[in-house]
Amino acid sequence: MNDPERGNMQNILVIGFDTRNIVCSASRAGYTVCSIDAFCDFDLRECAYASSFLECKTIQELHRLKTSRIKAQMAEFGLEFDALVPGSGLEMLDHKDFSCSVLASSPDAMQKASDKLYLSKKLEALGIPHPRCYSPEELDAVEYPVMIKPISGGGGVFNRIARSKQELLAILEELHGLNPELKEETVVIQEFLEGIPSSVSLLSTKNEALSVAVNEQLIGIPWLSRLPFVYCGNITPFRNEQAEEMEALAEELMLEFRLLGSNGVDFLASKKGPVVLEINPRFQGSLDTVEMAMNINLFEAHAGCFRGELPEKPKAKGFAARGVIYSDRELFIDQKLMELILREKGADVPSQGTVIEPDGPLTSLFARTSTREEAVLSLEKGANRIRAFIENHTKTEGA
Structure with a gap:
């Protein structure tokens, strides 16, 4: 296995469902980065040395992805990789299957941290506030309302609220469909x-x-998505009297679950104090705003963790916000729409000729300002410009 010292580590492969933020962070840190990614967005290809498509569009397909297929794609890049970094959807890759270093926590640690039911039991034992979880055998004991979500992953797309047993059973049937x-x-x-x-x-x-940063999460924001619980971005830092307590709890959980590198913990800042919702044992969607607001390169810092090195705790410089716009219709990305998105100077820019599914992510917008309010206003104006263009563009085409 290659020694993960910075001097001996240059060629990096990032593989996951959506890897743009990791690839661009590694590229800014001076690495030669290749990517296997489900989207291969325009800006990912600008950052990467080379990229290829992860031929999986659903979680089921990801679970069936064979190591031999990944190795064949790695060989096509024509580079000898010093390290592999798994992103979203491929956290459970078996490190033993690869000859290069894998800059990630052990699959066992990731599995336990990702499993919301296991986490609930662990938090109970540690005395850390968290939402009560019910097993399938406890349906008659459920106190409503409840949130139904996949046991691991999901990004909020499949999250639903049930206010009665009848609603709960209907939701379980809908999700299975x-x-x-x-x-x-x-x-x-x-x-x-x-x-x-x-x-x-x-x-x-x-x-x-x-703890590098505390972030406010944007969930189900109506001007960004029609889906009520989907991840729509975040604002860094989150100025809240519970922030320090969240940092202390999150640090305790990292050591308890033996997670390495860059990871995240989701919370609710509730009236009774911070409540732990879940652990994300991988790079998070907040990577961009953390780097912008805290003036840190998270990929370089992540790699340093595997050498036993932590940076100084960074201080926030203003506010950074990311807003993920979801399409409200099936959308073909033609030259005019792509040019408009590029003018917004965001990220996750879909390539010309791409088709975006209804309720699929279209692009990300950014704002860097001195106040939270200015950041939100900037995102909203950008989202409105894109929505208005799509509305007029669709009418013109249909005329």
Whole structure:
């Protein structure tokens, strides 16, 4: 296995469902980066040395992806890789299958941290506040309302609220219809709590954990998506009196679950204090805003964790916000629409000729300002410009 010292590590492969933010961070840090990614967005290809398509469009297909297929794609790049970094959807890759270093926590640690039911039991044992989780055998004991979500992953796309047993059973049937892998055993039924969605971004070695930033999460924002619980971006930093307590709890969990590198913990800032929702044992969607607001390169810091190194705790410089716009229709990306998106100077820019599914992510917008309010206003104006263009463009084409 190659020594993960920075001097000996140059060629990196990032593989995952959506890897743009990791690839661009590694590229800015001076690495030669290749990517296997489901979208291969325009800006990912601009950052990467080379990229190829992850030929999986659903979670079911990801679960069936064979190591031999990944190795064949790696060979096509014509580089000898020093390290592999798994992104979203491929956290559970078996490190033993690859001859290069894998800059990630062990698959066992990732599996436990990702499993919301296992996490619930662990949090109970540690005395850390969290929503109560019900197993499929406890349906008669459920106190409503409850949130139904996949046991791991999902980005909020499949999250639903049930206010009665009848609604709960109907939702379980609906989710199974949308994704055959979603059934009673693979979803979590969780007490529904009110609060401000937030997260802590961390770096950790075997012995230490450092909270880099606390982020406000944008969930189900109507001017960004029609889906009520989907991840729509975030604002860094989150100025809240519970932030320090969140940092301390998140650091405790990193060491408890033996997670390495860049990871995140999702919270609710509730009236009763911080409540842990889930752990994301991988690079998070907040990577862009954390880097912008905290003036840190997270990929370089992540790689350092595997050498036992943590950076100094960074200080926020203003506010950085990311807004993910979801399409409200099937959308063909022609030259005019792509040019408009490029003018907004965002990220996740779909390539010309791409077709975006209804409720699929279209692009990300960014704002860097001195106040939170200015950041949100900037995102909203950008989203409105794109929506108005699509509306007029569609009418013109249909005329």
